Amino acid sequence: MSLFQDPFDAKSELAACPCGKHHSLSEHDAAVAAWQHEAQLRTAADEEKRLTNAVDQAVVRALLPNDATRRRVLHAIGAGTLLAAIEQFFPLGHAREAFAQSGKIEKTDLKVGFIPITCATPIIMAHPMGFYSKHSLNVEVIKTAGWAVVRDKALNKEYDAAHMLSPMPLAITTGTGSNPIPYTMPAVENINGQAITLAMKHKDKRDPKSWKGFKFAVPFDYSMHNYLLRYYLAEHGIDPDTDVQIRSVPPPEMVANLRADNIDGFLAPDPVNQRAVYDGVGFIHILSKEIWDGHPCCAFAASQEFVTTMPNTYQALLKAIIEATAYATKPENRKQIAEAIAPANYLNQPVTVVEQVLTGTFADGLGKVQKVPDRIDFAPFPWHSFAVWILTQMKRWGQLKGDVDYKKVAEQVFLATDAAKLMKEVGLAPPTSTYSSFKVMGKTFDPAKPKEYIDSFAIKRI
């Protein structure tokens, strides 16, 4: 590899051939294979030397682009003199240090927790499809029983990073429902992809006004599901606290509860909705995109400590996930992803259920095949305006007490800058601003005016 060739060696040619060392391609390939093998065995010291070499080479090549000139200079004055001369005006030491820092991953064996739902698609698929190993990370993705357990295991550092609901890092940071611990959300996993499912016996009660007395399930108190369901009900004049009952039920138990008639419906992540349809237990009333098209749902989250103490590991992990997300945005890849994440090690669901969710061609439970390609989509950018909206809803329903600096919390937790940088590297187009207004059920949300937004609702708990 020419990258690791000694540029101060007078006999070597730097720019002559693709590799610079060999005369034929086969010789080159053999050397590359040998180098890769050696790379696995190399020690930290070797690594450093190689990096130093690479930096030096880049500098020398920039100064003396013509290989013949470089060799003549080396012959004339010697490597030591040239090195000293360069150091006079170029801080080689600093350059070497900077390069080494961005190269070395502090910790390669990582544990990432996930809940078996399709929202976690990028985190899960990155494992079987090799996005983690591409960035030399050895990531174990661990299935977890519920959101409270994910939170506790992440806070206990059993997980280095985790799949969370996007309101969770905000709740953890503000100390809502747990001790305040600075937490960060470097990327959104998915947008849309949830649905309201009702039991088959309510086939004719499609108007929410007739839902008084219903029992609903949502996956967690601090979830988009809870806020979207409350929003939807309140917009139809149903008070989510007094007219209906909303319980927090782990996703796997939802279908069983719906079948047992314990609940009338749920706003849940997939594949739970599609599974209820698949088993003939319920039907899809509406998709969550009909409430707010493009709403965030789940997120990739890590503690601030992880981000600051292991910056390179964090960058590599985030890049792997953003690459996976970019891959998942393409509709033509969705079938392949469904097959990769359906087995017992990941979602543990029939492939057809996962496929219906990801491709958006699905049975709605009422006898029709619907085609909604953007039923679920993947977009990593953590808009600060999303965070502000979530905080307004936490405030609206009395979860957040006291005064909140919406902007400050949003910008502390949602790490938009890193995501934007890495999105550009993998060929996605990040937006230029981190705030934008959007519509939820036809009502415009202005992220600059969170207080006025809360005041504008008729049903609220403040």
Added chain:
Amino acid sequence: MKMSFRLRAAVLSVALLVAMLATWQVATMGSGTAADMDPEYAKLMGLTATQGKSAMPGPLDVGKILWKHLADPFYVKGPNDQGIGIQLAYSIGRVALGFFLAVIVAVPLGFLIGLSPLFRQALDPFIQVMRPVSPLAWMPLALYTIKDSGISSIFVIFICSVWPMLTNTAFAVANVRKEWLNVARTLEVSTLRRIFRVILPAAAPTILTGMRISISIAWLVIVAAEMLVGGTGIGYFVWNEWNNLSIANVINAILFIGVIGMALDQLLGWVTRLVTYPE
């Protein structure tokens, strides 16, 4: 006569089993009323919805899966998909560890309480309050303070198996026959010798009964604890298959849990017989 009685009991057992399996099979056979559906739609639906197949698996389905598990009990396909043998080993390991920690604490403490009326009186209110608490209620507290889910489940096993052992040990030690203690006293036996040579052998069968109760409770609790925390173990297996609504796998897990529970109980029953001396 005795043999034929046993034989009759065995025949009855088998007959009951066959009758139960037959009823089960008949009850869960597909009613065959295939719903009238658009074929494209039907392709996207499960058998329960399209062919009116019962959501409850029949004994044949369960048997097939049982065979699959028995044929390959120790496979590892990633951290979240491991063979049932490995899952059971994880659970047994946790139970064993928690149980032995409980033995180390409960037996000496039980001796202390049994020997000293003062301690018995002083510790009684604590024991009475702590004993009826469901071990799973400790789980959130354990996760929060111990900060490790593996150790938390072992702690939960510890806390649930400590009480029966403690109360049984205390009771057994306090109720050693007076005559034996009096004989020891007339022979001027030292305290340590009295504890190890007179009280321990006399109390052993009751202590072992306490352990037998403890291990049964521990085995009950580990399944629930693992369902709660996830990761590994037979409880996680049940949860994972519930997630997939695979009732056949859940029934299989129930079978395995029952068999292992019985084995653990028999093991301690055997040890109890070893330490029991006919008077």
